[in-house]
Amino acid sequence: MFQTRRFAAPPPRRTTASAALLDRPAPPGGLRGRLGRMWPLLGPAFVTAVAYVDPGNFATNISAGSAYGYLLVWVVVVSNIMAMLIQYLSAKAGVATGLSLPALCREHLPRRVANGLWGQAELVAIATDLAEIVGGALALKLLFDLPLLAGGVITAVVSFVVLGLKGRGHRHFETVILGLLGVILVGFVYDVAISGVDAVAVLDGTLPRFAGMDSVMLAAGMLGATVMPHAIYLHSALTSERLHARTEQQRVTVMRSQRVDVVVAMTVAGLMNLSLLLVAASALSGKGIDTIEGAHAGLGDSLGTGAALLFALGLLASGFASSSVGTLSGQVIMEGFIRRRIPVAARRLVTLLPALAVLAVGVDPTAALVGSQVVLSFGIPFALVPLVWFTARKDVMGSLVNRPVTTAAGVVVAAAIIALNAVLLWQLAA
Numbered sequence: 001m002f003q004t005r006r007f008a009a010p011p012p013r014r015t016t017a018s019a020a021l022l023d024r025p026a027p028p029g030g031l032r033g034r035l036g037r038m039w040p041l042l043g044p045a046f047v048t049a050v051a052y053v054d055p056g057n058f059a060t061n062i063s064a065g066s067a068y069g070y071l072l073v074w075v076v077v078v079s080n081i082m083a084m085l086i087q088y089l090s091a092k093a094g095v096a097t098g099l100s101l102p103a104l105c106r107e108h109l110p111r112r113v114a115n116g117l118w119g120q121a122e123l124v125a126i127a128t129d130l131a132e133i134v135g136g137a138l139a140l141k142l143l144f145d146l147p148l149l150a151g152g153v154i155t156a157v158v159s160f161v162v163l164g165l166k167g168r169g170h171r172h173f174e175t176v177i178l179g180l181l182g183v184i185l186v187g188f189v190y191d192v193a194i195s196g197v198d199a200v201a202v203l204d205g206t207l208p209r210f211a212g213m214d215s216v217m218l219a220a221g222m223l224g225a226t227v228m229p230h231a232i233y234l235h236s237a238l239t240s241e242r243l244h245a246r247t248e249q250q251r252v253t254v255m256r257s258q259r260v261d262v263v264v265a266m267t268v269a270g271l272m273n274l275s276l277l278l279v280a281a282s283a284l285s286g287k288g289i290d291t292i293e294g295a296h297a298g299l300g301d302s303l304g305t306g307a308a309l310l311f312a313l314g315l316l317a318s319g320f321a322s323s324s325v326g327t328l329s330g331q332v333i334m335e336g337f338i339r340r341r342i343p344v345a346a347r348r349l350v351t352l353l354p355a356l357a358v359l360a361v362g363v364d365p366t367a368a369l370v371g372s373q374v375v376l377s378f379g380i381p382f383a384l385v386p387l388v389w390f391t392a393r394k395d396v397m398g399s400l401v402n403r404p405v406t407t408a409a410g411v412v413v414a415a416a417i418i419a420l421n422a423v424l425l426w427q428l429a430a
Helices: 017-023 030-041 044-053 055-068 073-097 101-108 111-144 148-168 170-195 199-204 213-226 229-242 248-283 292-303 305-338 344-361 365-391 394-400 404-429
Strands: none
Touching: 044 073, 044 170, 044 229, 044 248, 044 305, 055 111, 055 213, 055 248, 055 292, 055 305, 055 365, 073 101, 073 213, 073 229, 073 248, 073 365, 073 394, 073 404, 101 111, 101 229, 101 305, 101 365, 111 148, 111 229, 111 292, 111 305, 111 344, 111 365, 148 170, 148 305, 148 344, 170 248, 170 292, 170 305, 213 365, 213 404, 229 305, 229 365, 248 292, 248 394, 292 305, 292 365, 305 344, 344 365, 365 394, 365 404
16 A cells, blocks of 8 residues: 655745746846746646647547548637636736645635645646557557557556656656657647648638537537646646746746747647648548547548658657656645645555556447547536636735736636536536
């Protein structure tokens, strides 16, 4: 049996390279000086951006593009705009309070409420791991014809190794994550370039509409694959751990860097998601393809073996990177909500078993991926509502409290997501 470690209080802040940088004299003026001061503060948003291009995104965007063509382009665009706001609020909460969102919930909410949020957050972590492990296993099957169960185990081991780099410093971990994101990006850019995307149809797809309840269900899955609860929890932890602003001027500098970090990272992730949907819409629409294996074969037939190979490599990189980030967010959830830490290997095993069980019993992997994203969509409000509430409170945020317009935007986003989930619940109960 593993042992848990209980924290009597939130761990004290440590001096980091980023904190030391903020104490240095201001660099020379001009764009070069500002970039030089900002560069070391960037990174947290790119780690969380991995959650926005995980294997669940592959499944939902392929399903959307192949079934409805360009109809749901607007869902990707709107989801990405929501993601920018949400991740910025999460980053700001960490900078302002020095605590992760789960820790804020424990500090400011009744114990029963906090424990309930912890329980659903753990279910979210399991659903997240399901998508990531299944995606990596599928990629290994496509590339090397490995059995899904063996591929799932390999994905888990590799992601654990990648996560181990964080112990050597955040930059080592972030560099590997950025490299894996680069693999995904190269594949998507190539596939879009040769797929013959219809620009007029893309513009038409930005008009919000549905085509029946099946498209609503798929849109919810796309939303859950884009705005992911564990990314909301994780981002606040990364900024609270790395970016220790102690003066008002430091807070201004840090938040300026985080705005850039979030906008750039979320834009890249959004373009990846959009590219995947466009490739499916242009190369797979009308062919009755609704699985990742079918998409891989269809891309090979329509665009050539190179496109299919890059698609599979991108899926593999996505599985490895997102699984590592998912495990890290699971640790943040447990430490923040209940102030307990268990060995990473033990925690990895707990969330890994359901994913391996799905692979072992032969559940359709693409259906499991899409289903996991719908579960994640239901988990978004439980992270988003506390986030908006805390960031709107001056007694929590101090000088970094939201402006009224920011809070209003957060309320609108939360209300839209809750409304979509209510429609889904009604449809499932009917």
